[in-house]
Amino acid sequence: MATKTFSVAKLPGFTTTAILVFIILYLPILTLVAYSFNASQSVAIWGGFSLDWYVKAWNNDAVKDATVRSLLIAVCAAVISTAVATMAALGTTRRKAFKGQTFIYVMINQPLMVPEIVTAVSLLILFGMVKQATGIQGIGYVIFAHSAFCIPFAYLPIRARLEGMDLTLETAAADLYATPWQTFRHVTLPILLPGVIAGAMLAFVISLDDVVITEFTKSGGQDTLPTYMLGQMRRQLTPEINAISSMLLALTVVLLTAFFLLTRKND
């Protein structure tokens, strides 16, 4: 070899550092999952293997209730934010550069930059005013809030996919007698689909584990899984919380695997 290129992998201690990083990343999660099978009352002292906490969590109506609500909110937020993000991505890429384009990007991605607590407090105040004025209660407020902050997470992968798409394909479709709607339906959308699915998945997962905004925007009796667990912290902590977390983790892993397989097939 004539020249040596710089390679991080060849630095001394690379392997050790890498292993350490992975231990720090995954040891807490492994501990959490392991202790969900703990027979004792403690989250920290091992008392033998048991599935009791899963049974207990499964039979806990508050947990069931919170899980159903979490899934409902996440599904609604994912669908709404993905639809909005798709339109936003089409509107910001399918045209010549225009004045204020950067400003629009920043506005769309605003939830990524503004501290979540600021959004949460401002939504609390706004929703309070709306509730007082209209008297309308319900889960809609939380769904609305989640849909809003999920938009940039859905927007980014969709836009990336659109930017990588050959515009000539749409011209070709029009040349072959496709109306603008047919072009979108039969060419743009199918090619965009992996990006749309990625965006929806990301939005779903982000919504599913949100605590801050949910805590501030929910009304009484509207606990989601994460806010329920936060509530449990104030009382006695049992491995039931580990069991719930492990199930949430399993759900996420299943979703991400499904997404990976879907996109790999499409490319």
Add this chain to the structure above:
Amino acid sequence: MTKDTAVEARNAVKAFGQGDTAVRALDDVSIEIRKGEFFTLLGPSGCGKTTLLRLIAGFEMPTSGTILLDGQDITYLPPNKRPVNTVFQSYALFPHLTVAQNIGFGLEMQGRPRAEVKATVDRMLALVKLEALASRKTSQLSGGQQQRVALARALAPSPKVLLLDEPLSALDLKLRREMQGELKRLQTETGITFIFVTHDQEEALTMSDRIGVMSAGKLQQVGTPREIYTRPLNRFVASFIGETNFMPATSNGSTLTLAGGYKMPAPPATKSGAVTVTVRPEQVKLTHTPEPGSLPATVRGVVYMGTDMNYQLHLADGTEIEACVVSDVTGEAALQAGQTVGVTFTPGAAQVLED
């Protein structure tokens, strides 16, 4: 406009940008393309040939002027309402569809019955010899195969005119030769009017029924390959298509006189006065010694080209010309650099240019 006209552009202008910075990609172009002909728009990049094609396809609207198809004004009709299909330079095949679905796309969008779509797709697959690859994804095909799919897809809806935007430029030389023959065959078999855009003069000469040479947004000359090659109207056409020599001359209307006193018959309708004459290198004849009635010239360089010998010559008045002579098998007759030779021109080979 006659009954035989497939496509006509009338005073088509396309300007990009506004005000003083506006660029006229197409500057008052009028052209008639006949039904069933293989017409080539030839010119260097940026000459406006692709812009003219895009106006006919409907991807762009002209700044002013009219586009007619079969005598109907289609200037502002969107592309999906024009019975015109395009083969794109990048092929633009739909990556999420199979070869057969790509070919059937136009018919599907037109809402043709399923049985008709299938029958036409099968016929097209046979036409471009891709029956075996019908259910493949287009990304699994070679460049030449993708080219055939693009052709079949554009031909499937039986367009009145097929537009081809430099479709062969991405192929290597051998495949390109093969596809040139293939295109010509498809055009003859289908009888569809082909408008072919290229910057390759050899491609234009070998394939076309007629050629329109473009430069700087203007149509320079329209004619058969033979007319374009043997009777170029101006300096641009003469030099863009093939190699040629330019020489100053004076004309009295019937005779052209070159600087060294050499006289040639002038083509009909030649104006009197100072003119520029062009003669192709293969029409330049050389003798070993300057004879009476020939132009003396000094050989500046000799290039062996295989079938031909190419000589760079310096005339007495300072004009540089080239001569192309078929190689002598023995090589004995080859002239040497520095030698003084006699130059004559094939009678009738001289063309007078407009500018």
